[in-house]
């Protein structure tokens with residue numbers, strides 16, 4: 025029975041659902057979705073770029089409809105190498121599109137990046153940016169995330185986790201796109217040469233969490 029007299033001890037009872045995780049595909053719950061689970065309205069408009077020292081944060085505006093709920097797009101950042109793994113397979117990079125709804129719930133759409141063809145859509149984000157930490161610069165770009173993700177014809181993994189940087193806020197919805205997008209080696213190197221020391225959190229225990237695999241996005 026939950027003891028309301030000793031609420032400080034609840035943290036030992038409540039599972040510590042943190043991110044990132046290794047997604048074990050044999051243990052995912054497969055659901056065939058008749059309609060798209062994730063849609064992204066119009067194009068995301070980017071307005072600022074902030075140098076966070078070990079990351080770049082691209083602030084912008086946009087709307088996502090996630091399982092019928094509206095979320096505002098807040099910012100994009102990245103991790104070298106990718107933070108999530110699928111059956112322990114790693115990718116060179118992972119993009120995090122951070123969204124928040126009107127009551128503060130956070131939903132992150134994670135997109136893996138691998139080496140391959142040049143990406144026209146993402147080229148604005150793979151540039152040399154100001155190197156001064158904490159500096160905010162105007163940054164103007166648009167991104168048609170809906171067509172970009174639709175073109176991958178990918179499934180999506182969904183689970184409940186946390187932010188992967190302090191304050192490690194819990195109850196963050198994760199939507200991990202199964203198939204990676206590609207960028208050229210030249211594009212990847214533009215960012216990687218600055219962040220080659222890595223900025224990925226270690227894999228966290230999945231514990232008793234369920235991971236859903238939606239087959240159609």
Ligand SMILES: [Zn+2]
Nearest residue numbers: 101103120188
């Ligand atoms: Zn992140």
